Amino acid sequence: MDKVKLNPLQGFVLGLMRLLGRLPKGFHFAMADFIAWFARRVLHYREQVVTVNLARSFPELKYWELEPLAKEFYRHFADLFTEVVRYSVFQGEKGRKRLRDSHILEVNDVSLVNRLLETTPSVMVLNSHLGNWELFGGISECGYDPKEPFALRPGHIVAVYKEMTSKFSDGLFEACRLGPVMGTDFDGYVESSQVMRFALKNRDRKRFYMFNTDQSPYGNAAWTEVEFLHQPTRAMLGGASLACRLHYSVVYLHWSRPERGRYEARFIPICEDASTMTPEGIMQEFYRLLEANIREDPAMYLWTHKRWK
Secondary structure: OOOOOOOHHHHHHHHHHHHHHOOOHHHHHHHHHHHHHHHHHHOOOOHHHHHHHHHHHOOOOOHHHHHHHHHHHHHHHHHHHHHHHHHOOOOHHHHHHHHHHHOOEEEEOHHHHHHHHHHOOOEEEEEOOEOOHHHHOOHHHHOOOOOOOOOOOHHHEEEEEOOOOOHHHHHHHHHHHHHHHOOOOOOOEEEHHHHHHHHHHOOOOOOEEEEEOOOOOOOOOOEEEEEEOOEEEEEEOHHHHHHHHHOOEEEEEEEEEEEOOEEEEEEEEEEOOHHHOOHHHHHHHHHHHHHHHHHHOHHHEOOOOOOOO
């Protein structure tokens, strides 16, 4: 894959991010603490949305129990930004080695995915806005888990994304997400509205699809209703429908956070042949697993998202 083309202002911002990204981890933690305080206490950024989402999702908790949870969420929310800054420095082969050595993300249960890549047409990974989803941008080249490497090449991977409204931010995030795979044969950065066409065109090639699928349905997306965190929730069917149509295996990506600044991800199987289930059934299981995952560490979820409209 060739280098992402940026305009001069985007290039300047990315260069500044890379300079900041080389500073010690302690600096990034301090910067995140300040951003969290400023976003919540000064800007009051979506404070009401966060409060309402938490209160409705955890009705068993009292107000005084929700307050520290909200505070911890804003710190995690700020960590996401500083982790993107840290991630922006991992460019090229030396950058990939530094990324592995940083242990910012460790991926477990790789043998499951390797087996599914051998025995099924393709693998659909249903991800969410939990943990730090931005860290999966070059998973095969990064080699997050060298003890058990993926049976993947860059050409196997399809990272499905929703284009941002801001062209400036969209280009900048693309450069950050794809930095570790620049100069490889990675060609699978696919906008969500084009993924069906892409999959049908490449149906004879084994692929590893990474699909964030917990957003509110947008555009003319097909959806079904599920029960999620005590609330009726519209669930998009795009990824599940694609998997059913093409007999893909489907796995859930589970996130945990052993300590601040470090994540662990593992794969939980949903089905080995999606055609044996319905898209609605797959999404029911996805949201069941997501809810259980959120309850393990509620602050890791993106509570600023207006999920229930």
